[in-house]
Amino acid sequence: MEKKIPQATAKRLPLYYRFILNLHNQGKTRVSSKELSDAVKVDSATIRRDFSYFGALGKKGYGYNVEYLLQFFKDTLEQDAITEVALIGVGNLGTALINYNFSQSNNTKIVMAFDRSKRTAKTENGNIPIYSIEQLEEKLNGVEVAILTVPAAAAQDIADRLIDCGIKGIVNFTPARLTIPDDVRIHHIDLSVELQSFIYFLKNYPMNE
């Protein structure tokens, strides 16, 4: 496992992988950085720099070898090792995430969900059990990643319980900023902040400057 990939590059790995997999499924054997750039909307220079970290050497007039890239991404993203994820809070956002098309290029799987009420989500893939939040400690057994889509006021309490259960990573969709131990990784996706900062950029960093 190559650990020296810069974080900004690593963030683009799943995106690259998805498109390379598509190309491979279409029977393509090579791809230029220009074609990739058009498809994933990342500029060619960035793609060439990123791919140099992957040991992928594009050749002028030939491009990159799809097979090599596919194998690299599969190995790097450990596509054969499915990571099980628990989702806490089956409201609209939680239901959307359960139904979200985590495609074949994604090696994560929501395997269970918890909710305060006894609601059953209208899941399109109906094979995910939804337990009462009271059963968290009993049912979570072994799952190390959780998605938090509960009301903000409940977030810290739930996070504490998850961490007591051995959760190592939390994707936090609530606006609450959580206090967690140093050895637990957290990723905030705050949709309100995302929208507001997008509009700030729209107003203050015009595209044609």
Added chain:
Amino acid sequence: MEKKIPQATAKRLPLYYRFILNLHNQGKTRVSSKELSDAVKVDSATIRRDFSYFGALGKKGYGYNVEYLLQFFKDTLEQDAITEVALIGVGNLGTALINYNFSQSNNTKIVMAFDRSKRTAKTENGNIPIYSIEQLEEKLNGVEVAILTVPAAAAQDIADRLIDCGIKGIVNFTPARLTIPDDVRIHHIDLSVELQSFIYFLKNYPMNE
């Protein structure tokens, strides 16, 4: 309007603003970078560097002036100018965004939604009209920002129509990578990529290294 704020700093503006507003509402007049750091989970050094761009000078043993910061953020984020947003695609994710608590610290407002089917979202704030997607050109009049929560296969077609209507910014929640003119800004929030890259970081960049 100060335009020299680095983009990474600008992304944190709405977050800082929300917490400073909370402090102000609690009657606090000053705050240390340590307190802010504990609240927003951004390290103190980053906060001090960010705030230096805001012209906010923290004083040792005193901290930052809450009133000054509040006014700065209000002005910079143009809190008095509400930005109207249209949401396209009222499935679970769309409904979640309509119901999302875009709090008083947020100056964006979803004012209308469109959907292919005649479904009416179970909106908690029931004052948002939901139109048929066929009425897009007729109803969008003047709105410049759109949130895209339609199926990926429909995304490019809808984006083209939005741009013909004069949309200047698109927040794209679909996995589709859209082809848009240079003068339209787009922000991708691909929940599948977010989850997968989070897990890659979890496995490959341990917190305690």
